[in-house]
Amino acid sequence: MVLTDFEHVSIDGTIKEAYNSPFNIIKEKDISLLIRHYVIQELTKDEIKKLRRTARKFLNDKSKSDEEKVDILFYWWLLLDYSGQVSLALNDYDARLMKTKDKGQKYPKFSFNIQLGTDTESKLICGVNAVQNPTDHYQIPALMNQILVNLQIKPQKISADTIYSTLANLRYLDNLGITALIPTLQQNRENSGKQPDNPFAIDYFVFDEYKNVFICPNNKELTLDGAYPAPQEKGGGNKIKLVYSNYFACKNCEYKGICYNKNHRTITRYVHEVSYKTERLMSTEEGIKEYKKRSKTVEAHNGYFQKCLSL
Template sequence: MDIKQSSFKLERLDDDIPKDHLSRFIVRFVDEFFPVLEVEENMGGKGRPVLPVREMFKLIIYAFNEGVTSSKVIEDHAKYHKIYLYVSNGIKPSQRSIRRFIRDYGYLFNVFIGSTLLFANELGITDFKHISIDGTIKKAYNSKFNVLHEKDINTLIQYYSGLKLPNKKIKKLPRPARKLIERTDLNNEDKLELLFELQTQIKMSGQNTVPVNDVEARWMHNKQGLNEVAYNVQSAVDTVSKLICAVKVSQKPTDHYELPEIVKNAINNINDEPEYVSADTGYHTETSFQYLEQNNIKGLIPDRKQTRENTGRLSENPFHKDHFKHDLEKDTYICPNKQELPFQQEIKHYLENETKPYKIERRYWNYNACQDCQDKEKCYKGTQRQITEFTSNTALKMKKQMETKEYKTMFKKRSSTVEAPFGTLKTYYHINELPTTGIQHTEHILALQALTYNLKRLNHIIKNTYDETDNINQFIEKIGATLNLKCKTTEK
């Protein structure tokens, strides 16, 4: 026993790291894929040598995979933690360097997401024929009380533009406005510039207030029905492998017009068009239908009634519209008393001109049947029961598709596909607690989280099925030679 602890031995950084450890997979993956990218590193001038981009990627990806998101904690781990020393090849960046790296090279995380998907496709894990999309909100790094109203912004602009205002008017300003006046880290010109930015965001958002700390965030409804300052996060997930195909951050408070952009991002990452795209009722809009039809993609998007039927939440009232069944072949509604209400009238509502109908109003009724009905007092008020549908030709096509057994079976895969990654990102990676500000920074961090999720899932699949080293090498050779993938990633 060496009481004085004077003995020593030479050892490698990875001597005590298991062969199937995730860190080894991340190191090999980045080492093999990184040369394919044409990254122009900023070599800097005099002073300390520039930190190598490749090793910084390994360090940050591994840290986020472990749930370590604080740049200060990553800095400490890079100095003392053996696995972090192995992953980063011994570099010891400061927390400032880590933050700056994510800011300058964060756009590359999306490129790496694409590489994980191509890798999965080469291994035969999936063919990306069916992807599911969904949205959730991420809380912004801004208290819901730290917001400014439009009238208060205008008052402060007058104040900092040199207009003399009564002291009473200044004292009556709400606390966030007074806190801005009291800030010493900004001079008057900086405050005026910030106020003009806040004023611009008010006009762009159409909302009455704007957050002070994160001016690009918006008021949105959470699942509890409460308003909070947040971003709308869209994701596309492969139904077979459950790999995240794309992430996108939006300022729009609803999902109505988000399908085209998130599907485009997914297509760009998987380098192919999916055959099917499934989404919930929030995407049941003409914008979604037209995009899918123009790109020859089969959509699986139920309307509200179909969603209530799938989830067992139909109205308890037996004479509610939910219990009037639509016969697609006859184009007629069948009431609870088995009487038919045939199609009677169609009204087109135009958006721009008569060549482009925006919505079609379709009306169904059966006057004679309603007059002889014994339950007419329970069913309707007036002379007859009328069923009205606001739809379009593309919406009718979608409705007919969703009534088929094939599409119903395929749509059932969606809930177990797209919800799982979101649940992991929220519970394990704690995306709602991450202090991000601005759309770009938020998107970079979420892309990094999606990348770490994909790598962990790939590692799990490969570890139980393949020899990951050989397959990574084969994959890189193919994308470098056969696919001729050249990702020139220079910042503009």
């Protein structure tokens, strides 16, 4: 249809509640008691009264034999052991407890994390993936594999919000030769105009790439103290921990006790070749301009997509 060349695809995730009543769940404790009832010793009347409604309903179900019930209970137990949770949604075994964005929501609900990839030019949805992990940190590879199969062409750029800025995601995109438009936390706050009120927050320390120093709000340079290997990230790969400080400048600074609470102020950066390349791109006018296309693309689709699923 020649609507787009799929040059720039934007990615985002949203938590969508599963089709399961909050009353139609079974707890690990009840499963354990029911297994004891059928395998070891029958429960007393008082113990049966303490069972939750779904467990009592299962116990009184005459359509299944005791052997069938034991098989089901052990299957449920296996699912709980696999998920690491203490309760199971009986309408959707694959759902996991997640915090939704519903107004006033205090407790997690059985949900899925819906990952969506949308073309920024045509607004066509290129890929959808439902995952059991409540966070977006490592979701790009699985969704991108689906997008590549669907499109049969490789997008040149992928944009996503800060939470996707993990080494696993960035290395995956870099290996494919796809440009990652993913800002750091500080860059995201600056671009959205939501910088902190504290004038000595890290957002106001300017990094001079040429000199490899941070310039503090009082115009003093924090130089590199040392570089250390950081713990390995999930998905593989290590970043380098860089620590910057200026003990003597802080010692005589008029903002001592305001900018820092201990001996002196330190700035810590965790960098890797691919993460640094992305950070540099997102500090340019071109990178910021291209990234702004994202807000009018996938986030709107996610809201509409979630509404449709609720109908």
